[in-house]
Amino acid sequence: MVKRKIKVDYPFYKIVGDGGMSLPQIGEGRFIPSIIIDIADNVEIAELIKLHKVTLPGDVELIWSLPATFFKPTSVYLNLTFLRPMRIQFGVDFHLENQYAIVDGIIQSRAFYLQVGKKGDKISQFKNENILIEVPNLAFDKKWNELLLETVKNNYRKKYNVSKFEASALANEEIKKMREIWNIRRE
Numbered sequence: 001m002v003k004r005k006i007k008v009d010y011p012f013y014k015i016v017g018d019g020g021m022s023l024p025q026i027g028e029g030r031f032i033p034s035i036i037i038d039i040a041d042n043v044e045i046a047e048l049i050k051l052h053k054v055t056l057p058g059d060v061e062l063i064w065s066l067p068a069t070f071f072k073p074t075s076v077y078l079n080l081t082f083l084r085p086m087r088i089q090f091g092v093d094f095h096l097e098n099q100y101a102i103v104d105g106i107i108q109s110r111a112f113y114l115q116v117g118k119k120g121d122k123i124s125q126f127k128n129e130n131i132l133i134e135v136p137n138l139a140f141d142k143k144w145n146e147l148l149l150e151t152v153k154n155n156y157r158k159k160y161n162v163s164k165f166e167a168s169a170l171a172n173e174e175i176k177k178m179r180e181i182w183n184i185r186r187e
Helices: 044-054 096-109 141-160 164-182
Strands: 012-021 032-037 059-065 075-084 088-095 111-116 130-134
Touching: 012 096, 032 096, 044 088, 044 111, 044 130, 075 096, 088 096, 096 111, 096 141, 096 164, 141 164
Parallel strands: 012 088, 032 111
Antiparallel strands: 012 032, 059 075, 075 088, 111 130
């Protein structure tokens, strides 16, 4: 469910690295987005990730949300409430203009890998442990498709100074190709 106004008293983290991974034995071999968040000196999330490796799978509640604004949103938030193996709440801030592909990947693959790190860390370095978080259909798809199309169209209009018609055609083609990549399956 999309909620425009969510009152929260937990931290939000920005993404400092992103990418994707595909393993035949996980997620039916589909390409799954990976994100690295910088938790600074908050060790609880790092502990959560370590606990996930040595305990039964945990439970997490997720909500997509948008900032409360009268203007076009510049971010999309994924709010996470872990119930097991430890209780912790936090959010991830996805900047729309630069990170729309990773959000779309999460929505298309219905999952993502989460790891903690610092700016400059790369997913491919496997420096830190990660956890796979399933993201079920949260009734956000329709709103996301509208935001995605508008974001990509605006990017084309700003970067290439094309007409609205051209921007729309280019945006639709980019989204189509991006989703083809997210739907690749590895055997």
